[in-house]
Amino acid sequence: MSARHLISLDDLTDAELYAVVERGAAFSAGADAHRDPLRGLVTGVYFRKTSTRTRTAFSAGVLRLGGTIITYGADDLQLNTGESTEDTGRVFSRMLDVLVARTAGDPAEMRGWAAQPRMSVVNAMSAEEHPTQGLTDLTTLLGRFGRVEDLRVLYVGEGNNTAAALALGLTRYRGTTLELRTPPGYGLDPDVRMRARAHARAHGSTVTEHHHMRDLPAGFDAVYTSRWQTTGSTKADADWRERFAPFQVTAALWEGSPEAVFLHDLPAHRGEEVTAEVLDGPHSIAFQQAENKMHSAMAVLEWCAAGASARTAREARGARAA
Incomplete structure (x- = not known):
């Protein structure tokens, strides 16, 4: 099972879209019945453009779901010195479980980061679409x-x-x-x-x-x-x-x-x-x-974590079989 990505709403099936929205509404209504689905997972938060609500929403959401965060600013990555998008994604995927990114640019860059099976990529706003x-x-x-x-x-x-x-x-x-x-x-x-x-x-x-x-x-x-x-x-x-x-x-x-x-x-x-x-x-x-940005972020992160858990379980079964 490959990592789950949200780069466009069209990446979600109808069932996934409805489930994420319903889960966000449940969080908004006060639901906290979860078992820290991000515990043991590391989320990278990379914003190349300004953000108040979305960056805070995902950062708070990660912490509320039991995860940990590494944050990156616009000038922090070797992308600025010419490293390719694909190589950056391959490196990230060996250290991070989820990458939440705002570029305000071409979503093809995020597709490049998503060209690996291990790390989820979430579009926190590109020029074309703001799916979250x-x-x-x-x-x-x-x-x-x-x-x-x-x-x-x-x-x-x-x-x-x-x-x-x-x-x-x-x-x-x-x-x-x-x-x-x-x-x-x-x-x-x-x-x-x-x-x-x-x-x-x-x-x-x-x-x-x-x-x-x-x-x-x-x-x-x-x-x-x-x-x-x-x-x-x-x-x-x-x-x-x-x-x-x-x-x-x-x-x-x-x-x-x-x-x-x-x-x-x-x-x-x-x-x-x-x-x-x-x-x-x-x-x-x-x-x-605006507050619901956090609740929706939590729903998205939980959805990504479910994919990571399924992938980990599959890898563990494969290792035992070997």
């Missing part, structure tokens, strides 16, 4: 509504790696609706859109994207946005703020969806992508969502 954020969002919805099926979510803002993960995760639940309103030129990556639509067809869900704020449907269960300046990225267009301005989340969006909760992956910039009235208002569960 997607799991956090699904965990938050499940905890709030008691289900994910049939929920209707409005996402407003850039079609960035957070939007990608939301699209690739939510569409795998039966009967869900995801309406994306993204600025012209800043929509979902075409490959992500194609994959999300394929999931939607297979699960009886719906995903649509428009580049304006006109004719919004009513009756959403959740309204979601993320900051306009995605971590590790810049905008090529000098007038990009003019394009984004109509997509600010204000209290007016609740006129047609008065019971909707508000989600934000944080950090937030009040007065830009969202008004303070919304972020700090009664509909906002953004800070519970």
